[in-house]
Amino acid sequence: QGTRDHPPAQAALRDRLLRSVVSCFKRHGAAAIDTPALELRETLVGQYGEGSKLIYELQDQGGELLALRYDLTVPFARYLAMNKITNMKRYHVAKVYRRDNPATTRGRYREFYQCDFDIAGQFDPMIPDAECLKIVHEILSDLELGDFVIKVNDRRILNGVFAICGVPESKFLPACSTLDKLDKVPWEEVRSEMVGEKGLSPEAADRIGEYVQLHGGLDLIEQLLQDPKLSQNKLAKEGLGDMKLLFEYLTLFGIIGKISFDLSLARGLDYYTGVIFEAVLLQQEKHMKELAGVGSVAGGGRYDGLVGTFDPKGRNVPCVGVSIGIERIFSILEQRLKASGEKLRTTETQVLVATPQKHLLAARLKLISELWDAGIKAEMLYRKDPKLLKQLQYCEDTGIPLAAIVGEQELADGVVKLRDVSTREEVRV
Amino acid sequence: QGTRDHPPAQAALRDRLLRSVVSCFKRHGAAAIDTPALELRETLVGQYGEGSKLIYELQDQGGELLALRYDLTVPFARYLAMNKITNMKRYHVAKVYRRDNPATTRGRYREFYQCDFDIAGQFDPMIPDAECLKIVHEILSDLELGDFVIKVNDRRILNGVFAICGVPESKFLPACSTLDKLDKVPWEEVRSEMVGEKGLSPEAADRIGEYVQLHGGLDLIEQLLQDPKLSQNKLAKEGLGDMKLLFEYLTLFGIIGKISFDLSLARGLDYYTGVIFEAVLLQQEKHMKELAGVGSVAGGGRYDGLVGTFDPKGRNVPCVGVSIGIERIFSILEQRLKASGEKLRTTETQVLVATPQKHLLAARLKLISELWDAGIKAEMLYRKDPKLLKQLQYCEDTGIPLAAIVGEQELADGVVKLRDVSTREEVRV
Numbered sequence: 001q002g003t004r005d006h007p008p009a010q011a012a013l014r015d016r017l018l019r020s021v022v023s024c025f026k027r028h029g030a031a032a033i034d035t036p037a038l039e040l041r042e043t044l045v046g047q048y049g050e051g052s053k054l055i056y057e058l059q060d061q062g063g064e065l066l067a068l069r070y071d072l073t074v075p076f077a078r079y080l081a082m083n084k085i086t087n088m089k090r091y092h093v094a095k096v097y098r099r100d101n102p103a104t105t106r107g108r109y110r111e112f113y114q115c116d117f118d119i120a121g122q123f124d125p126m127i128p129d130a131e132c133l134k135i136v137h138e139i140l141s142d143l144e145l146g147d148f149v150i151k152v153n154d155r156r157i158l159n160g161v162f163a164i165c166g167v168p169e170s171k172f173l174p175a176c177s178t179l180d181k182l183d184k185v186p187w188e189e190v191r192s193e194m195v196g197e198k199g200l201s202p203e204a205a206d207r208i209g210e211y212v213q214l215h216g217g218l219d220l221i222e223q224l225l226q227d228p229k230l231s232q233n234k235l236a237k238e239g240l241g242d243m244k245l246l247f248e249y250l251t252l253f254g255i256i257g258k259i260s261f262d263l264s265l266a267r268g269l270d271y272y273t274g275v276i277f278e279a280v281l282l283q284q285e286k287h288m289k290e291l292a293g294v295g296s297v298a299g300g301g302r303y304d305g306l307v308g309t310f311d312p313k314g315r316n317v318p319c320v321g322v323s324i325g326i327e328r329i330f331s332i333l334e335q336r337l338k339a340s341g342e343k344l345r346t347t348e349t350q351v352l353v354a355t356p357q358k359h360l361l362a363a364r365l366k367l368i369s370e371l372w373d374a375g376i377k378a379e380m381l382y383r384k385d386p387k388l389l390k391q392l393q394y395c396e397d398t399g400i401p402l403a404a405i406v407g408e409q410e411l412a413d414g415v416v417k418l419r420d421v422s423t424r425e426e427v428r429v
Numbered sequence: 430q431g432t433r434d435h436p437p438a439q440a441a442l443r444d445r446l447l448r449s450v451v452s453c454f455k456r457h458g459a460a461a462i463d464t465p466a467l468e469l470r471e472t473l474v475g476q477y478g479e480g481s482k483l484i485y486e487l488q489d490q491g492g493e494l495l496a497l498r499y500d501l502t503v504p505f506a507r508y509l510a511m512n513k514i515t516n517m518k519r520y521h522v523a524k525v526y527r528r529d530n531p532a533t534t535r536g537r538y539r540e541f542y543q544c545d546f547d548i549a550g551q552f553d554p555m556i557p558d559a560e561c562l563k564i565v566h567e568i569l570s571d572l573e574l575g576d577f578v579i580k581v582n583d584r585r586i587l588n589g590v591f592a593i594c595g596v597p598e599s600k601f602l603p604a605c606s607t608l609d610k611l612d613k614v615p616w617e618e619v620r621s622e623m624v625g626e627k628g629l630s631p632e633a634a635d636r637i638g639e640y641v642q643l644h645g646g647l648d649l650i651e652q653l654l655q656d657p658k659l660s661q662n663k664l665a666k667e668g669l670g671d672m673k674l675l676f677e678y679l680t681l682f683g684i685i686g687k688i689s690f691d692l693s694l695a696r697g698l699d700y701y702t703g704v705i706f707e708a709v710l711l712q713q714e715k716h717m718k719e720l721a722g723v724g725s726v727a728g729g730g731r732y733d734g735l736v737g738t739f740d741p742k743g744r745n746v747p748c749v750g751v752s753i754g755i756e757r758i759f760s761i762l763e764q765r766l767k768a769s770g771e772k773l774r775t776t777e778t779q780v781l782v783a784t785p786q787k788h789l790l791a792a793r794l795k796l797i798s799e800l801w802d803a804g805i806k807a808e809m810l811y812r813k814d815p816k817l818l819k820q821l822q823y824c825e826d827t828g829i830p831l832a833a834i835v836g837e838q839e840l841a842d843g844v845v846k847l848r849d850v851s852t853r854e855e856v857r858v
Contacts, residue, residue: 001493003467005508008460008519015461027801029808031437031775032444036540037466037524038432038485056467057488058497061528064430068487079434090437095466099490111465123811130794131811138801252794346460365559365681372456372567379458382552382560 002102002110008346013337014113014330016344017143018093021115021324024139025091028131030117033090035075037097041067043310047074049177049270054098068097072116073271073303073321080120081310086317087121107331118321120307125242129275129302130249132322136279136298137255139324145297145332147282150258151215153265154243155272155301157224160236161263164229165207167200174198179212179266183280183295187213215262218247239274246275267301274302275320281332297325345399351418352400353380354391356407361385363406367416371404378404395421431531431539437775442766443542443759445773446572447522450544450753453568454520457560459546462519464504466526470496472739476503478606478699483527497526501545502700502732502750509549510739515746516550536760547750549736555671558704558731559678561751565708565727566684568753574726574761576711579687580644582694583672584701584730586653589665590692593658594636596629603627608641608695612709612724616642644691647676668703675704696730703731704749710761726754772828780831780847782809783820790814792835796845800833807833824850 006014044055044067056068069075072092080088093115102110117135119128133150140148158179159172167175178193187209194200194208211230214220221244230236243261250256267276279298300322308316337344353368355361361384371378379400381391388405395403405417405426415428435443473484473496485497498504501521509517522544531538546564548557562579569577587608588601596604607622616638623629623637640659643649650673659665672690679685696705708727729751737745766773782797784790790813800807808829810820817834824832834846834855844857 003465005465005511006463007512008462011461011463014463026777027804027806029776029778029806032440033437034435034440034443036432036434038526038540057490059486059488061486063528083434083436097467099492111467119811121811124813127790127811127813134798134801249794252791253798347458348455349458361556362681365678369563369682372563375456377456377458382548382550382556384553384556 002100002104004104004109009344010334012344012346013333017326017330017333018113018115020142021139021326022091022093024135024142025115025117027138028089028117028135030089030091033076033079033092034094035069035072035079035092037069037095038066039069039075039078041065043067043078044070044074047269047271047306047309049173049268051098051268054100056097056099070098071096071269072114072323073118073269074306076116076118076120076321077271077303077306077317077319078310080307080317080319081315085120089117089119091115091117105331107325107328109327112327115324115326116321117324118319120317120319122318126245126249126275129242129320130246130253132300132320133246133250133259133277134253134255136277136300136322136324137253137258140279140281140297143329143333145281145329148258148279148297149260149282150277150279150298151260151262151265152243152246152275152277153262154239154275155267156235156239156274157230157243157263158266160230160233160239161208161211163233164236165211166204167208171198171200173270175200175208176266177268177270179208179264180268182212182264182266212264215260215264217256217259217261218244220261221247242275267299271303271306272301273304276301277322295328297328299323299325343399347379347398348377349379349398349400350377351379351402351404352391352395353378354388354403354405355386356388356405358385360406360408360411363411367404367406392419392421431529431533433533433538438773439763441773441775442762446755446759446762447542447544449571450568450755451520451522453564453571454544454546456567457518457546457564459518459520462505462508462521463523464498464501464508464521466498466524467495468498468504468507470494472496472507473499473503476698476700476735476738478602478697480527480697483529485526485528499527500525500698501543501752502547502698503735505545505547505549505750506700506732506735506746506748507739509736509746509748510744514549518546518548520544520546534760536754536757538756541756544753544755545750547748549746549748551747555674555678555704558671558749559675559682561729561749562675562679562688562706563682563684565706565729565751565753566682566687569708569726572758572762574710574758577687577708577726578689578711579706579708579727580689580691580694581672581675581704581706582691583668583704584696585664585668585703586659586672586692587695589659589662589668590637590640592662593665594640595633596637600627600629602699604629604637605695606697606699608637608693609697611641611693611695641693644689644693646685646688646690647673649690650676671704696728700732700735701730702733705730706751724757726757728752728754774828776808776827777806778808778827778829779806780808780833781820781824781829782807783817783832783834784815785817785834785836787814789835789837789840792840796833796835821848821850 055070058066096114162172182190191205194205195202224230225240278296280295302320304318308314353364355364364380368378368380403419417426418429419426484499487495525543591601611619620634623634624631653659654669707725709724731749733747737743782793793809797807797809832848847858848855
């Protein structure tokens with residue numbers, strides 16, 4: 001349940017999509033790493049807030065207690081700590097596992113790819129953060145997914161809001177994970193969960209409500225820096241200062257037009273400590289009604305405390321990263337391809353080796369072997385004596401552009417007849 | 430235990446290796462498919478003989494009982510049956526999981542990549558089988574792994590040998606899985622397991638011993654076809670006839686020199702029904718003593734009955750395939766790289782955007798943004814005011830060939846100074 005096979009047409013489309021994402025990561029100088037799909041249970045438990053109940057655990061068959069990775073961020077932090085790496089720019093494309101309720105038409109699966117890019121290291125503020133947003137902008141533009149907006153917020157600003165609204169610090173994370181639902185349900189519902197389940201006072205919830213419905217640009221940052229209460233909160237002030245710097249860098253990158261400073265953005269995961277962001281598609285194509293809820297297609301943020309949880313001495317490595325929601329993008333591209341009627345080739349075969357008469361299998365085997373050895377992508381039918389028509393039909397069905405034909409005459413003359421399948425032109429070579 | 434992280438240098442080498450293998454699979458016209466790492470437990474259990482106890486099971490957390498895939502062959506057969514596909518040539522590169530005793534210096538892990546190529550469908554005998562062997566030959570030659578031999582046998586011949594030696598049919602598979610150890614332990618040990626654990630009579634074991642120590646070429650096939658007892662066994666005769674045909678095709682492919690018909694080859698898995706094969710490296714390089722046991726680097730065979738076990742009506746699809754032992758090959762290439770002292774670049778960055786004076790971050794951000802948008806792989810240091818020396822040092826450390834330098838003078842002149850890092854030549858552009 002919630003997993004799927006990818007037949008060749010899907011695998012080819014996915015390959016094209018992943019190649020585009022990876023080429024962007026490489027353009028930004030990232031190196032690849034790979035970590036196991038299995039992690040120690042203790043590595044994962046407690047890192048994901050409410051998500052932790054969705055972790056797939058392996059049966060205790062003796063030895064270590066294991067679980068399947070839930071994302072690529074925690075394994076990356078564990079990798080940095082274990083190898084005492086304090087400085088790294090890496091990408092990782094791999095599958096992760098969540099025992100979630102699948103919603104497959106919206107691209108939500110229990111096994112799905114993540115494409116992550118992260119920058120670890122102690123650097124000057126907001127330079128790596130700005131690059132992560134630039135990457136989101138490049139990928140969404142390259143894939144021509146239509147108009148989008150990248151919402152940006154900062155956990156320090158949110159925590160500042162919670163503090164000045166009278167929320168005790170122990171309830172910051174629970175309040176945050178409730179707020180995270182605001183893009184799916186109306187404020188009234190979020191408010192009632194905050195008051196009911198999370199135990200905030202109604203007054204606190206109402207005051208939070210006033211802040212988190214704000215969104216805008218540099219003007220909003222300036223306004224909040226002047227806010228008599230918020231500007232007195234040390235963390236919020238730091239966050240707002242960095243947000244201003246981030247906006248400056250994003251202006252230099254020429255992408256500020258797609259950025260929205262949005263106080264409702266919370267992100268569900270516990271480990272974020274600073275800037276957070278999420279990219280949302282603004283318009284859905286007509287033939288994709290069932291995708292209306294696709295929404296977020298990339299997200300990420302700063303997590304300066306995660307590596308320290310894996311270091312025996314608690315030494316931290318500041319990190320910021322982005323994860324591309326490849327499954328959702330894939331759903332969109334898939335339905336777009338279907339609507340266009342375009343047929344994606346699933347193989348790259350350049351030439352079919354064919355024979356027009358019987359008893360010529362040996363000639364085909366010799367010729368195809370020569371072609372393979374010369375690096376040419378070649379196929380033949382696995383029949384001793386296939387009909388020529390059937391061989392040419394196979395070319396048309398699978399998009400093979402050329403047929404290399406050896407008949408008795410060609411053998412006698414020491415040539416091959418090369419046929420262009422679509423134009424039917426033939427040359428002897 | 431038995432898993433490992435791949436740091437960038439390893440990931441880059443692995444990527445190079447996988448690309449070489451995949452390009453061979455594509456050269457032979459295979460399409461890619463992808464299946465989940467999770468399968469229903471019932472899909473896997475009972476398919477692998479003695480290997481079944483090494484399957485990783487997931488905890489019962491409600492819902493389906495799951496396990497991690499043990500290989501890519503059984504999921505492929507399940508995929509064919511589920512989708513009623515009777516004809517397909519596919520490759521699949523993915524990780525599989527086995528709770529085995531790890532022997533990491535020999536490249537044996539609990540999580541490891543498999544690279545599989547399979548041909549499913551009803552075709553004329555031995556044509557797809559011969560192509561699988563050609564693929565093994567091409568890959569091992571392309572990777573320059575030194576001299577190798579591809580051992581070939583047929584389960585029908587083995588079963589014929591068992592039958593004429595007086596083994597009851599119910600003991601064919603157990604005898605086969607014992608025989609599979611003959612490449613690691615001497616015949617005496619195999620014989621004693623056959624007699625002790627597997628309950629064969631000592632006479633049967635001795636007679637088996639005479640056959641399974643035979644190996645050779647076409648001459649041995651002819652000799653066995655004349656063998657008064659074996660030639661009377663229907664299955665063995667079929668197998669020998671096909672083996673002769675296979676040798677004919679492999680001669681046309683020009684690879685017969687590396688092929689050895691070897692009656693000791695058994696392959697451990699239960700699902701094989703016809704031709705089986707295994708490629709073995711003959712010489713180990715001097716600096717790789719610990720790899721002495723690497724041995725087998727590719728294997729496969731025909732499994733005509735596996736798809737039927739997943740079809741409600743038992744409909745079979747004949748299949749033959751090969752799996753490349755990428756981890757073992759990786760261990761060899763890794764140690765060879767280490768011995769050569771060659772340093773593999775882990776990124777593809779073409780240019781570092783640098784500034785020689787302070788207060789020029791904005792100029793760097795603008796220039797690098799232009800480069801990224803033009804598809805150029807570019808990096809910059811995440812510092813407001815890094816020293817030029819430090820920036821050039823970063824190029825040398827990571828192999829970036831060019832530095833694009835913007836200073837106050839360049840800004841005033843509207844140019845960029847492009848520096849070749851190794852020759853120190855500079856041009857203004």
